[in-house]
Amino acid sequence: MGSVSQLFFDAASLGGIYALAALGIALIFGVMNLVNFAHGEYITFCVFALIIPSTDATAHLLLGRAPAIVLVPAILMVGGGLAVMSEALIFRRLRNATPVTMMIASFALGFVLRYALLAAYGGRPKAISLWPGLNTPVELLGASVPLLQLIVIGITVAILGVLFGLLKHTRLGLEMRAAAENFTMARMLGVKANRVITGAFAISGALAAAVALILVTQTGVADVRMGGPVMLVAFIATVIGGMGSLPGAVAAGFLLGAASVILQAFLPLEARPFRDAFLYSLVIGCLLLRPQGLFALSGAKPRV
Amino acid sequence: MHTHTQTRLRSYSTPLLLSLSLLALTVLAVGLGDKALARAMAEMLIRVTLVVALWIFVGNSGVISFGHAGYMCIGAYMSAWLTLKPTMKALLLPGLPDWLAQAQWPVFPAALAGGTLAAAVGLLSGAAILRLSGIAASIATFAFLAIVNTVYSNWEDVTGATSSVVGLPRYVDAWVALAWSVAAILVASLYANSGSGLALRATREDEVAAQSSGIDMYRHRLLSLVISAFFTGVAGALLGHFIGVLNPDSFYLGLTFIALAMLVVGGIGSLTGAVAGVVVLSVAIEVLVRLEQGFDLGDAHLAIPNGTQEIVIGMAMIVILILRPSGLTGGREWTLSRRLFQTKGRPKQA
Amino acid sequence: MSKLAIHDLTVRYGKLTALDDVSFTVQEGARVFISGPNGAGKSSLLKAIAGVATTAHGRIEMDGDILSGASPEAIARKGLSMVPEGREVFGQLSIEENLLIGTGIRRDKTAIAEDLQDIYSAFPILAERRHASAGALSGGQQQMLVIGRALMTNPKLMMIDEPSLGLAPKIVDQVYDTLVELQALKGLTLLIVEQSSARAARVGGRMILMRGGRIVGDGDAAVIGNEDSLRDAYFGNANHVKEVS
Numbered sequence: 001m002g003s004v005s006q007l008f009f010d011a012a013s014l015g016g017i018y019a020l021a022a023l024g025i026a027l028i029f030g031v032m033n034l035v036n037f038a039h040g041e042y043i044t045f046c047v048f049a050l051i052i053p054s055t056d057a058t059a060h061l062l063l064g065r066a067p068a069i070v071l072v073p074a075i076l077m078v079g080g081g082l083a084v085m086s087e088a089l090i091f092r093r094l095r096n097a098t099p100v101t102m103m104i105a106s107f108a109l110g111f112v113l114r115y116a117l118l119a120a121y122g123g124r125p126k127a128i129s130l131w132p133g134l135n136t137p138v139e140l141l142g143a144s145v146p147l148l149q150l151i152v153i154g155i156t157v158a159i160l161g162v163l164f165g166l167l168k169h170t171r172l173g174l175e176m177r178a179a180a181e182n183f184t185m186a187r188m189l190g191v192k193a194n195r196v197i198t199g200a201f202a203i204s205g206a207l208a209a210a211v212a213l214i215l216v217t218q219t220g221v222a223d224v225r226m227g228g229p230v231m232l233v234a235f236i237a238t239v240i241g242g243m244g245s246l247p248g249a250v251a252a253g254f255l256l257g258a259a260s261v262i263l264q265a266f267l268p269l270e271a272r273p274f275r276d277a278f279l280y281s282l283v284i285g286c287l288l289l290r291p292q293g294l295f296a297l298s299g300a301k302p303r304v
Numbered sequence: 305m306h307t308h309t310q311t312r313l314r315s316y317s318t319p320l321l322l323s324l325s326l327l328a329l330t331v332l333a334v335g336l337g338d339k340a341l342a343r344a345m346a347e348m349l350i351r352v353t354l355v356v357a358l359w360i361f362v363g364n365s366g367v368i369s370f371g372h373a374g375y376m377c378i379g380a381y382m383s384a385w386l387t388l389k390p391t392m393k394a395l396l397l398p399g400l401p402d403w404l405a406q407a408q409w410p411v412f413p414a415a416l417a418g419g420t421l422a423a424a425v426g427l428l429s430g431a432a433i434l435r436l437s438g439i440a441a442s443i444a445t446f447a448f449l450a451i452v453n454t455v456y457s458n459w460e461d462v463t464g465a466t467s468s469v470v471g472l473p474r475y476v477d478a479w480v481a482l483a484w485s486v487a488a489i490l491v492a493s494l495y496a497n498s499g500s501g502l503a504l505r506a507t508r509e510d511e512v513a514a515q516s517s518g519i520d521m522y523r524h525r526l527l528s529l530v531i532s533a534f535f536t537g538v539a540g541a542l543l544g545h546f547i548g549v550l551n552p553d554s555f556y557l558g559l560t561f562i563a564l565a566m567l568v569v570g571g572i573g574s575l576t577g578a579v580a581g582v583v584v585l586s587v588a589i590e591v592l593v594r595l596e597q598g599f600d601l602g603d604a605h606l607a608i609p610n611g612t613q614e615i616v617i618g619m620a621m622i623v624i625l626i627l628r629p630s631g632l633t634g635g636r637e638w639t640l641s642r643r644l645f646q647t648k649g650r651p652k653q654a
Numbered sequence: 655m656s657k658l659a660i661h662d663l664t665v666r667y668g669k670l671t672a673l674d675d676v677s678f679t680v681q682e683g684a685r686v687f688i689s690g691p692n693g694a695g696k697s698s699l700l701k702a703i704a705g706v707a708t709t710a711h712g713r714i715e716m717d718g719d720i721l722s723g724a725s726p727e728a729i730a731r732k733g734l735s736m737v738p739e740g741r742e743v744f745g746q747l748s749i750e751e752n753l754l755i756g757t758g759i760r761r762d763k764t765a766i767a768e769d770l771q772d773i774y775s776a777f778p779i780l781a782e783r784r785h786a787s788a789g790a791l792s793g794g795q796q797q798m799l800v801i802g803r804a805l806m807t808n809p810k811l812m813m814i815d816e817p818s819l820g821l822a823p824k825i826v827d828q829v830y831d832t833l834v835e836l837q838a839l840k841g842l843t844l845l846i847v848e849q850s851s852a853r854a855a856r857v858g859g860r861m862i863l864m865r866g867g868r869i870v871g872d873g874d875a876a877v878i879g880n881e882d883s884l885r886d887a888y889f890g891n892a893n894h895v896k897e898v899s
Contacts, residue, residue: 093626105625112618119611185742189756190730273458280447
């Protein structure tokens with residue numbers, strides 16, 4: 001019983017991270033057919049925005065020193081701002097380019113960001129302690145769960161709730177959903193392309209920032225390489241969720257989190273280091289059976 | 305003369321011109337007697353092999369692959385397994401099967417074996433990945449790269465995991481690399497002008513239309529990937545025997561990025577673009593690396609910060625994508641004709 | 655002053671010329687049918703006016719404002735609304751959301767609510783199913799929805815590309831009846847691509863006949879719909895074409 005609920009909490013918190021990241025990627029893909037390979041670096045950038053640039057081994061908090069009530073909105077704005085800036089400087093100029101061209105450009109942007117961080121902070125992972133109190137375990141349903149894990153699950157659900165509320169009940173949300181379905185038609189009805197795309201990037205960047213905060217609190221390190229793997233899983237989630245489908249991305253994110261936790265728990269000890277390889281092979285296998293994605297809507301037109 | 309024959313001849317002049325230019329560059333670089341220059345030349349020619357191999361798939365299919373560093377890794381380790389001294393293998397890689405642990409192949413068949421294993425993996429992975437449509441397939445190639453990296457970084461007994469494999473015979477110099485890059489260019493050109501290559505390029509513009517016209521896109525993509533993976537694997541073997549040390553992380557995102565950057569800068573649409581991109585960016589990298597190492601100006605030691613190389617190349621790539629999305633060559637081939645550049649027989653637009 | 659003025663409009667897709675130096679004007683409150691065989695350039699004309707096809711050269715003016723070169727959203731904001739071929743409903747949005755998407759350009763909240771009620775009383779079926787997703791509607795219902803959706807932007811000029819495509823004749827009657835009613839009610843100028851000249855003649859209005867990217871006839875729909883010029887437009891005896899305007 002204890003271990004089952006433990007597994008559940010692990011799966012839900014890991015899946016939550018994947019779901020948030022996948023949502024950030026799917027949102028942008030939905031409105032402009034861009035597979036944003038810089039998303040992982042948005043996450044990493046937000047982690048490093050917490051600390052003072054230096055190549056020291058230990059991290060000195062910069063933004064991280066601020067109280068949570070200031071820190072959280074500030075870091076969300078850093079993420080959103082970075083994403084909006086990359087759109088204004090780069091992707092706006094590529095709006096008529098093919099999806100392949102945009103994808104390569106985003107890959108290059110991710111690389112530039114990564115090496116900029118490397119130059120400023122050095123390559124060694126740094127210990128960083130943000131809200132250490134959150135890692136105290138609490139007893140719940142027979143499992144010993146770190147408080148943080150519960151908070152992560154709670155926050156993920158809250159963010160998803162807010163985001164879907166935003167999409168469902170605000171003007172911008174309505175325009176985004178319309179644009180995701182048929183951008184040209186939406187524009188012919190007066191929907192401003194720049195507003196929708198900027199909005200999507202802002203939300204996507206803020207989601208990356210949320211992921212960054214969760215990751216850094218959970219792991220206690222800041223590492224230039226930490227965004228990449230999350231982005232990869234999130235990409236895969238968007239593919240199996242049906243490219244551009246937001247509910248699909250979320251569901252697939254949680255599914256991958258669960259699969260990952262289950263593999264970790266049940267793989268023989270010597271095979272555990274290869275967990276991710278099993279996970280990705282499993283995914284490629286799934287896609288063979290359903291190339292359009294596991295959660296693709298039957299009525300959705302192929303966009304790719 | 306027939307126009308058709310002329311077109312044929314012209315398209316065969318491309319690999320000839322490219323090979324001769326590389327030969328001239330090699331003669332020049334080696335002839336100057338500067339060791340560092342000769343090594344830089346060899347490294348560039350290995351990259352030519354890699355990027356031309358990448359072009360065989362990406363250039364013809366239009367599907368971006370992030371997975372080629374994986375095929376390179378596979379080829380590199382295969383060649384290392386076959387050529388390392390058995391005593392060394394017993395020490396470093398105790399998990400190798402007996403026949404591999406005892407093997408002591410000459411370097412050339414080992415390189416072929418590296419390419420062949422990469423091609424076989426290309427066939428298997430491609431059979432799965434290429435069932436997906438363009439963008440989804442690209443993401444799956446990224447997952448493939450992660451799979452290869454995870455396996456090679458953790459299979460301690462067989463790959464040495466993250467501790468490097470050392471002691472590879474360092475036989476690769478500029479001439480060996482030249483021979484392989486010329487071979488890659490010839491095969492790339494032959495494939496591009498074959499029925500399969502032409503059919504595949506027709507699908508590049510419009511997947512749906514090409515498929516409805518009866519082209520078996522999947523089969524042609526798979527064939528091009530297998531050929532591409534072979535030369536990528538060989539390029540991996542060459543790199544291993546050039547440096548003498550193998551580490552799975554040298555076949556990961558950094559290499560993927562550089563190879564794609566070269567392809568994009570030169571122009572994905574043409575073989576000439578693939579080669580030109582390597583030459584241009586290799587020179588740029590060389591200059592930037594030297595600047596990063598620093599130089600003495602009077603009493604002061606001046607150096608640009610580490611990482612400038614990647615940042616500059618990344619930005620150059622973005623600028624080129626914005627200003628000249630089809631690369632420096634604009635998708636044209638270098639051919640022998642009155643006009644120096646000739647548009648390649650592109651599929652007519654409907 | 656004319657509502658819409660097109661001067662020497664040319665549209666090319668690659669080497670293909672879809673519109674070749676087309677000029678005409680439309681008076682305020684007019685109902686203009688554009689007819690002609692497939693490939694005549696009718697859809698390209700509408701797309702160019704709406705700002706979704708790039709014009710090679712030429713000028714498009716509405717109320718003296720130059721539209722050519724502006725973005726589709728800017729053109730929509732100037733009071734031009736387009737109902738494209740194939741309807742293009744937002745299938746995953748609800749019917750009401752489809753109707754409201756175009757109201758982002760308006761500030762008159764009460765008028766928006768009134769307009770919505772007008773649409774709902776013109777098309778009761780939409781009111782009934784306002785919270786259902788638009789993808790579930792039948793073809794005819796979707797056609798009503800997209801006309802309603804375009805009207806909700808409060809346009810001065812509305813363009814409709816083939817409203818009768820794929821619909822049963824009875825439904826087409828309904829669609830046109832409502833259109834004529836709404837046009838009178840709102841004082842709209844209408845530009846309609848309609849393959850069937852008989853239909854255009856019955857509804858009444860002006861007809862512009864196109865072929866091969868050019869205008870080959872222009873006049874009263876009831877007259878021109880039955881003339882030689884129509885046959886010529888379809889079967890290509892361009893020598894007989896005369897200007898009927």
